Structure formats: structure tokens, C-alpha cells
Amino acid sequence: MSWIDTPIIEKLGEYLDLAAFRQTLIASNLANVDTPGYRTRDINFEDEMQRAEGRASSDAAPPRAFEVAGLMERPDGNNVSLDRESMLLARTQLQFRLGVELLRQEFQSLSTAIKEGS
């Protein structure tokens, strides 16, 4: 960790990575809405965030995706729920935006410190 990487910046980086990863899964689920036998996959955002906190930043183990249980299955074995995925899509977008805004604030205050508050 160099002097410019504050703990908050590192954490926000993890947060944005996780949001981007979830976006990958949502896009996969939506792309396979008509694929017979496809199962919805997701991550547990809170668990992954806690897992990221406990490890060194160099150890980049990918988040664990699992098949979501308890969704209604269609006769062709596909269990993608449009409502669930659309809701998550909106939510992940907002989470990402929040992360970006906070990161921007953090960099701005660093920049203010560099310019001696002027």
C-alpha cells in the first residue's frame, strides 16, 4: 500500500470489482433466459465483501458464484426470473454508481490536501 492508497480507496476498489462481477452474472442470466436447463447464478454480496476484507489485496481469489435455490422452474429446466434479474440489474447499477461517487470524493480530498487546501 503506497501513501496514496488510503484504506477507503482499497475497499471501494473491492466494492466496484464485486459490483462488476455481479453484473457479469446478471448479464449471463439474462442472456440465457431462453436456454433450456440453464440455472440462475449469483453471489452473496455481503459475504464476498467480508471475505475481501479478511485477505491481502494481492490474493485475488475470484468470488464464489452459486446456483440460486428456490426459484420457480419452467418445464424446460430453466429457472431465470426476469423480475429478480431486472431488480438486481437496477440495484447493481446504483451500487456501482455509489462506489464511483465515493471514490471520486476520496480522490478529490486527496487532491485538496496536495494543493494545501487551496
Add this chain to the structure above:
Amino acid sequence: MNLLGVLEISGSALTAERQRAEVLASNLANAQTTQTAKGGPYQRQLVIFGTRKADSSTFASAFAGFSDRYAQGVEVKRVLPDPTPPVQRFEPAHPDADSQGYVAYPAVNPIEEMVNLMGAARSYELNVAAVQATKNMISQSFQILS
């Protein structure tokens, strides 16, 4: 774990749904076709979808090191002819009528094809929404720099 690869996934779905719509349109267009190059009436075609691993040869995915095992796009695996036998209609005056006066018409139900076509159009829209969302996220990430 990157957003450029996510566009690839949604893009694969746009391609697959468009191909499905093309086949459905062809089924609809040929609902009354009694003469084909193979001989006999037109055979209804069925589209089979399957998952596809993210393509590592494209620029976006190679550029971003996209080797995520969770990224699954979709593709048209096969287009199969429907084995349902043709519908026999009694039309003795028709040039394609057999000795008993029956003409073999394709086993295409226009209502069923229309419903499937609407499904394909909706799925296409859905994936366009996913592309928009990902695009927004990418352009927001540029704002970190500003």
C-alpha cells in the same frame, strides 16, 4: 470480472435472439409452401439454444483478460427440422395433389410462431436493457478520473 466482457455476453444473446427471430419469420413466411428444393412441403425449423463460454479471441475480452469461468453467453446450437408430419388437405384441383387428391402442407401453426416471435423480441429488448446498464457503468467509471 470486467465490464467490457459483460457487453460480450449480452451481445451474444442479441445475436442468438435475432437468429431465432429469423428462423421464426421463415417458418411464418413458408406456412403455405408446398414446393421446396428438396421436394415436398416446407419443414418447420426449430432453434436450439445452448450456453457458450466467453470468446477469448475477441478484442474486448483479450484486452481485458476475460477468462472468467462464470461468464456464459448464449448461442444457437442447432437448427433442427420439426419431425411432425405434414398436414394433408383435400384439394383435388391443386397441382401438388396426390392420386387421392390430398395436398401436403407444412405443419406450421402461425399462432404458435407469432407467440415465439414475440418471446424473441422481448428477450432481445431485455438484453438491450442489460447492454444499456453496462454501458452506463462503464461511462461512470470514467468519472473517477475527472
